[in-house]
Amino acid sequence: MFEVEFKYPVNSHDSIRQQLLTxxxxxxxxxxxxxxxxxxxxxxxxxxxxxxxxxxxxxSHTLTWKGPNLDTRAKIREExxxxxxxxxxxxxxxxxxxxxxHSVINVRKQRESLRVCWQGQxxxxxxxxxxxxxxxxxxxxxxxxxxxVNAAKATLESLADTIGITSRPTTVSYLExxxxxx
Numbered sequence: 001m002f003e004v005e006f007k008y009p010v011n012s013h014d015s016i017r018q019q020l021l022t023x024x025x026x027x028x029x030x031x032x033x034x035x036x037x038x039x040x041x042x043x044x045x046x047x048x049x050x051x052x053x054x055x056x057x058x059x060s061h062t063l064t065w066k067g068p069n070l071d072t073r074a075k076i077r078e079e080x081x082x083x084x085x086x087x088x089x090x091x092x093x094x095x096x097x098x099x100x101x102h103s104v105i106n107v108r109k110q111r112e113s114l115r116v117c118w119q120g121q122x123x124x125x126x127x128x129x130x131x132x133x134x135x136x137x138x139x140x141x142x143x144x145x146x147x148x149v150n151a152a153k154a155t156l157e158s159l160a161d162t163i164g165i166t167s168r169p170t171t172v173s174y175l176e177x178x179x180x181x182x
Contacts, residue, residue, distance in 0.1 A: 003066075004152040005075040005140045006160060006169040013112070013127040016137055019163040020114055020125060028113035028124070031057045035107040036093075037175050040100050051175065052101070054089060061089045070146075074153055075171050079142075105182075107131075107174045118159045121152070125163075133177045137165060 038052045039045045049068040054061055067078035084092065112127040126138040139159055141152040
């Protein structure tokens with residue numbers, strides 16, 4: 001699976017939310033996330049542009065590995081996820097620490113997730129407020145193969161234009177932004 005994502009810094013979500021309503025966007029939910037990122041000195045995660053995190057929201061947790069970005073304008077990366085319960089979170093963390101990983105930082109965000117059908121494709125729109133960083137809109141699609149990536153990028157760029165996003169996308173992660181501010 002490949003995640004195709006455009007991330008845009010914005011001043012406010014209000015006008016974008018209104019545009020999404022005109023497209024009959026469906027609210028998936030509003031949630032608070034705590035993303036704990038890990039690193040391992042032998043692997044040089046930053047230098048290899050990979051990420052390992054545990055995302056906690058409510059009582060659910062997801063271990064996510066993200067491969068290196070394959071694009072200069074969008075975030076296009078292979079992604080592997082494993083869902084687990086709260087009891088297993090401590091066991092996963094213990095296993096990571098036992099293999100020489102260490103916790104880098106927690107990224108906290110409030111996310112409003114919406115889904116819209118655009119150009120015959122399903123896209124997820126995330127209205128994110130990142131503690132200590134700012135306000136962003138992420139447009140995402142997940143595709144099964146690299147051959148589908150360019151079509152997904154074109155669909156998401158068209159959607160961004162239609163909902164009035166005028167800022168340039170960034171490929172800098174929330175983790176990198178937060179670390180830069182420290």
